[in-house]
Amino acid sequence: MSAADSVEPPAQGRLRFWVTLGGLLMTTALASLDNFIINPALPLIVSEFGGLERLSWVMTAFMLASTVTMPLYGKFSDIHGRRALFTVSITFFLLGSLLCGLAGSMLQLILFRAVQGLGAGGVQVLAMTTMGDIVSPRERPRYQGLFNLTNLLAGIAGPVVGGAVTQVWGWRWVFYINLPIGALALAVLWFVLPRRLAHRREHVIDFPGIALLVVGTVSFLLLLGALEGTRAASVWEMVVMTLACIGAFALLVWQERRSAEPILAVGMLANPVFARTVLSSAMIGLAFFGSSVYLPLFFQMVGGLSTAQSGLMLLPHVIAGTAVSLIGGQIIARTGRYKAPIVGGMALLACGFFCLAAVTRLELGLPAWIVSCMMMGAGGGLCMPNLMVALQNTVPREDLGLGTSSMQFCNQLAAVAGVGIAGLILSQQIRANALAWFPAERVEEVVSQGAVLARTLGPEGLSRLAQVYENAFLVNFAMGGALTVLAALVATRIPQIRLSERIGGGPAPARTPEAPVAAR
The missing domain is CATH 1.10.287 (Helix Hairpins)
Incomplete structure (x- = not known):
């Protein structure tokens, strides 16, 4: 996207910039919230439709459709422009939301969730790519933290909002609530984004x-x-x-x-910045999401906290991650250097993993857990958004969507794999540890219904159950820390390229005597 067709950067058109940013954050919140808001409604959906054995497909269909379409939206947005693809993605998402609310069977709901996923796959990819269109790489770190904050708040608010909406209006309104928000976001982006790229080129699919x-x-x-x-x-x-x-x-x-016309940026792997950034980002996704998702279970089973208390224990994690992300973004925008914060964030994340394991083994209590979680959140908030800054700084501007969507596709697969692999290892560790403390016929109950079982056990049984889960989680945290250390080693090999001050992707051109930089 040329500078002429870009939305003005903050210094030239602040009102239009902030309106655009608001629209991008609304679309990001829309997609993120939908991953969490449906969970409290699932029991009511099963009670109305039956089909418990197919319940997992309500989430799987959405995930399949959204993951597959990520690279397609990025590639086609480079060709046809962001506004056209935003229109397609949000329309699919809203159509799917409407149909899900009108579903009359479990099969219909699964199919309509797939339609919804076809739209969700483009929303976050296009939001991050559009940020590359309207803000220079040098200024981009200042705003990346806002997207992190949006995603984190959606993860916290989603179950709460979903539960309240389901209780007051019924489960169908979990989907209907998307309609006004999505329509407003589409209207905003339709108004402020340009129609197409300035240099539209011939293409083959x-x-x-x-x-x-x-x-x-x-x-x-x-x-x-x-x-x-x-x-x-x-x-x-x-x-x-x-x-x-x-x-x-x-x-x-x-x-x-x-x-x-590739749909994944495989050819860009020859670029060491691109290759090492994607690899280290995927490794962080494996470690971070593989452990973070199970933290509430850890607090409940090992610490004996209630469901509400375990949710509140995530707040230090979220607050630290958001604060450090915003502060780190300001520092990078001033210095133009991203490598030290990326490696430093990974080191801090690894320390958080290892500290959480150590303070648990030493039984140092709740304050030590909170400090460890803050370290993990701060480390993730410092390294993850700035990996995208490093990548977008090196991608040619005409392939900004392709490069961004390729990285997000790899991150999505890594995050899903991290959650799945961590859950598999955790269940195997719990099963192995339970054999030493519980009768063999109760082992599967310990694995799959630990929280329910805890209500029926006396003090001695609760202590044994907590020990079983503690030993399993120590392995989980140690593996997360080790994988993060490996990611940090990869990140130390990312070349440091000065952040460009131009709108769009790609590094700034080298200054030569024949091409002096114009005076500002």
């Missing part, structure tokens, strides 16, 4: 790449669901899914290297 992307992603997510136990699968089915996943992604890499 990479249909083989799209097909391989769909097959590989679907196989990966289905295999992960089978490993987690959320869906039944025979050994042969798992072998087929594994081979399909590996084969499809291997062919996808080959196809994208030879394609004139």
